Amino acid sequence: xxxxxxxxxxxxxxxxxxxxxxxxxxxxxxxxxxxxxxxxxxxxxxxxxxxxxxxxxxxxxxxxxxxxxxxxxxxxxxxxxxxxxxxxxxxxxxxxxxxxxxxxxxxxxxxxxxxxxxxxxxxxxxxxxxxxxxxxxxxx
Ligand SMILES: [Zn+2]
Numbered sequence: 001x002x003x004x005x006x007x008x009x010x011x012x013x014x015x016x017x018x019x020x021x022x023x024x025x026x027x028x029x030x031x032x033x034x035x036x037x038x039x040x041x042x043x044x045x046x047x048x049x050x051x052x053x054x055x056x057x058x059x060x061x062x063x064x065x066x067x068x069x070x071x072x073x074x075x076x077x078x079x080x081x082x083x084x085x086x087x088x089x090x091x092x093x094x095x096x097x098x099x100x101x102x103x104x105x106x107x108x109x110x111x112x113x114x115x116x117x118x119x120x121x122x123x124x125x126x127x128x129x130x131x132x133x134x135x136x137x138x139x140x
Pocket of ligand 1: 005006009046048
């Protein structure tokens with residue numbers, strides 16, 4: 001854990017997040033600046049800056065939970081598709097330097113983005129996280 005990392009602060013409960021799922025290795029929560037309704041992040045609890053640093057078991061755990069999360073997103077948001085996006089280092093567009101995988105519901109014909117410009121209202125994110133928790137069936 002690093003002291004100035006916002007995702008480590010979320011893992012530790014020192015910063016708020018709308019949690020969908022967690023186990024000993026990973027945490028899934030709603031992106032505060034959604035590119036689309038249902039935009040979620042999967043992170044390893046153990047701090048790693050990016051793909052170059054993340055441990056193989058943590059990476060496997062993140063990938064494993066992406067599949068049931070995609071299914072839950074499709075059920076809750078009735079989307080046409082799911083973008084899975086993972087950015088490494090500033091040159092690639094990474095903005096939080098703790099490894100994370102984006103899952104972003106997509107609908108046909110909508111403009112594409114990864115980082116939303118406006119923070120979503122907390123009550124909306126809380127409601128979406130609750131709906132996802134109801135249908136999420138974790139891998140493993
Ligand atoms: Zn961190």
